[in-house]
Amino acid sequence: MLLAIDTSSLVLSCAVMDEDRLVAEWTVQRKLTHSEQLIPHMDALLREAGIEKKDITAVACAAGPGSFTGLRIGLATAKVIARIWQVPLIAVDTLEGLAWNMAGADAFILPLEDAQRGNVYAALYGAFEHMWLEAPEAAAPVDAVIEAAVRHGGTVIAVGECADKYKEKLLAAGIRLAPPQNRCCRAGSIAAAAWAKWQRRETADPMTLVPNYIRRSEAEVLWEQRHPETK
Amino acid sequence: MKILAFESSCDETSCAVIEDGRRILSDVISSQVPIHRKFGGVVPEIASRHHIEDVLPVAEEALSQAGCRWQDLDAVAVTQGPGLVGALLVGVAAAKAAAWALGKPLIAVNHMEGHIFANLLQYPDLEPPFLALVVSGGHTMLVVVRDYNTFELLGQTRDDAAGEAFDKIARVMGYPYPGGPHIDRLAKEGNPEAVHFPMAMAKEHNFDFSFSGLKSAVINYLHTAEMKKQPVVKEDVAASFQKAVVDVLTAKAMAALEKTGLRTLVLAGGVAANSGLRASLEAACGARGVRLCRPDPILCTDNGAMIGCRAYYMAQAGDFAPMTLNADPRLPFLAEPVK
Numbered sequence: 202m203l204l205a206i207d208t209s210s211l212v213l214s215c216a217v218m219d220e221d222r223l224v225a226e227w228t229v230q231r232k233l234t235h236s237e238q239l240i241p242h243m244d245a246l247l248r249e250a251g252i253e254k255k256d257i258t259a260v261a262c263a264a265g266p267g268s269f270t271g272l273r274i275g276l277a278t279a280k281v282i283a284r285i286w287q288v289p290l291i292a293v294d295t296l297e298g299l300a301w302n303m304a305g306a307d308a309f310i311l312p313l314e315d316a317q318r319g320n321v322y323a324a325l326y327g328a329f330e331h332m333w334l335e336a337p338e339a340a341a342p343v344d345a346v347i348e349a350a351v352r353h354g355g356t357v358i359a360v361g362e363c364a365d366k367y368k369e370k371l372l373a374a375g376i377r378l379a380p381p382q383n384r385c386c387r388a389g390s391i392a393a394a395a396w397a398k399w400q401r402r403e404t405a406d407p408m409t410l411v412p413n414y415i416r417r418s419e420a421e422v423l424w425e426q427r428h429p430e431t432k
Numbered sequence: 433m434k435i436l437a438f439e440s441s442c443d444e445t446s447c448a449v450i451e452d453g454r455r456i457l458s459d460v461i462s463s464q465v466p467i468h469r470k471f472g473g474v475v476p477e478i479a480s481r482h483h484i485e486d487v488l489p490v491a492e493e494a495l496s497q498a499g500c501r502w503q504d505l506d507a508v509a510v511t512q513g514p515g516l517v518g519a520l521l522v523g524v525a526a527a528k529a530a531a532w533a534l535g536k537p538l539i540a541v542n543h544m545e546g547h548i549f550a551n552l553l554q555y556p557d558l559e560p561p562f563l564a565l566v567v568s569g570g571h572t573m574l575v576v577v578r579d580y581n582t583f584e585l586l587g588q589t590r591d592d593a594a595g596e597a598f599d600k601i602a603r604v605m606g607y608p609y610p611g612g613p614h615i616d617r618l619a620k621e622g623n624p625e626a627v628h629f630p631m632a633m634a635k636e637h638n639f640d641f642s643f644s645g646l647k648s649a650v651i652n653y654l655h656t657a658e659m660k661k662q663p664v665v666k667e668d669v670a671a672s673f674q675k676a677v678v679d680v681l682t683a684k685a686m687a688a689l690e691k692t693g694l695r696t697l698v699l700a701g702g703v704a705a706n707s708g709l710r711a712s713l714e715a716a717c718g719a720r721g722v723r724l725c726r727p728d729p730i731l732c733t734d735n736g737a738m739i740g741c742r743a744y745y746m747a748q749a750g751d752f753a754p755m756t757l758n759a760d761p762r763l764p765f766l767a768e769p770v771k
Contacts, residue, residue: 234758236521236524236525236758237756237757237758238756239525239528240528240529240532240755240756241755241756243532244532244755254533254535269477269480269481269518270480270518270521273480273483273484273518273521273522273525274521274522274525276484277484277487277522277525277526277529278525278526278528278529279529280487280488280526280529281487281488281491281526281529281530281533282529282532282533284488284492284502285502285529285530285533285534286533407488408488408492409485409489411481411484411485412484414481418475418477418478418481419477420471420475420477420478421478424470424471
């Protein structure tokens with residue numbers, strides 16, 4: 202059984218999956234403090250579902266992009282648990298996890314997470330008989346992302362917290378919105394994506410895994426602007 | 433009892449295994465000081481990124497040096513605060529995950545209490561009651577340690593911490609972060625009577641400190657000299673500034689010993705490594721027949737060992753943390769136990 206967690210956004214979600222069966226999922230969208238609530242939620246999830254810790258044979262985690270602090274809380278937790286239990290760790294791209302919310306939709310999926318100041322973390326996935334990455338992820342202004350999605354053509358469905366935030370813009374551009382229950386980050390989808398990765402032996406090393414921030418820290422960027430000679 | 437302790441409050445990722453409170457089986461410290469130097473101080477986001485990269489390898493190294501496995505641990509401890517929130521959160525998440533995965537109790541430690549307890553690791557025979565002078569980049573305070581779990585705060589700084597003033601003045605003089613050691617080195621070569629800087633609150637009959645006025649006076653002195661194109665003897669400025677700080681710390685510590693009747697003074701925090709402070713306290717304590725304790729420099733820096741030592745005595749008192757524990761960047765010194 203695979204235990205999956207996602208703390209990459211304001212959503213706090215954990216799930217247990219057994220091959221192609223979602224055994225349990227706990228998803229809360231109430232701006233809870235991830236640091237306080239993640240372990241209690243995982244503990245309650247296992248207890249209420251009658252699963253023992255020793256039944257867990259793999260751990261998966263949303264590894265970014267997303268909130269820097271949220272990613273670190275999730276990853277620190279997942280890395281330590283996987284290492285202590287000596288089970289495989291699977292890092293799932295947050296945007297890929299969101300795309301799995303709409304697996305089999307016969308459409309292109311546009312996951313959008315908040316990158317602040319009018320920017321989004323975005324990618325485009327093909328969700329047909331199989332799932333594939335159609336356009337690579339990047340942090341970009343939301344208008345540019347919408348324009349590129351329209352240019353790509355076909356049926357495009359937006360998911361993620363910024364599908365809510367930029368609802369009007371997306372609808373005006375002819376991009377559909379996933380229904381609310383499929384729009385937010387869900388550990389069930391992280392688990393589904395992780396299961397596929399596990400079958401392909403795509404596991405991560407807990408000793409070296411770090412979040413996929415996409416962006417460097419502001420201090421580094423500013424420092425390089427002030428010291429162009431070091432480039 | 434074996435405790436694995438995590439410390440990640442600022443720019444060191446550290447894990448230690450401590451046995452029965454006093455025996456350091458391992459104390460692994462991964463310092464980011466060189467990384468933050470070019471920025472002139474600790475950059476919180478960069479510190480957090482290094483913590484998440486280092487936390488597990490450092491924990492595994494601590495276990496391996498201690499010759500034990502995760503399953504051999506009896507409890508897991510972590511610095512809850514004070515410190516940088518993003519940095520603290522990495523240690524807190526890792527420690528909570530470890531305690532939960534192992535089914536072992538969790539202990540939340542106040543970083544400043546940890547600094548005081550570093551003395552218990554240095555001196556195996558040291559026992560409360562004693563007076564503690566805590567001097568670091570974020571704190572300056574006088575604390576009575578009545579017993580292992582009872583502290584009284586006699587006084588603290590009303591503005592800047594002493595270490596903060598050291599770092600700021602070093603920066604104005606053109607020295608890289610952390611500047612405290614540079615001031616200490618310069619002061620050894622200078623004349624402490626060369627410049628007269630105000631000794632803040634030295635005359636007041638309490639145990640509070642204030643260093644922002646002194647800091648401004650020194651910076652004004654440097655700026656005025658620069659504008660008037662007057663030569664500055666850095667060594668003299670450093671020596672005079674350091675003397676002003678050391679004198680007030682020594683005077684208040686001695687007054688606190690007198691008031692409490694305690695016969696032992698322990699020094700704690702990063703500034704405990706300052707040679708001027710050490711010499712002044714040694715002389716003053718020697719004259720009074722008071723025992724002065726001071727941890728080795730490695731135990732004065734942020735380290736997991738001191739957290740593990742503090743945690744042991746909390747465990748003895750049954751003071752464990754719930755799984756809802758969160759980091760608290762402004763955790764007060766005499767915080768209520770975690771509910």
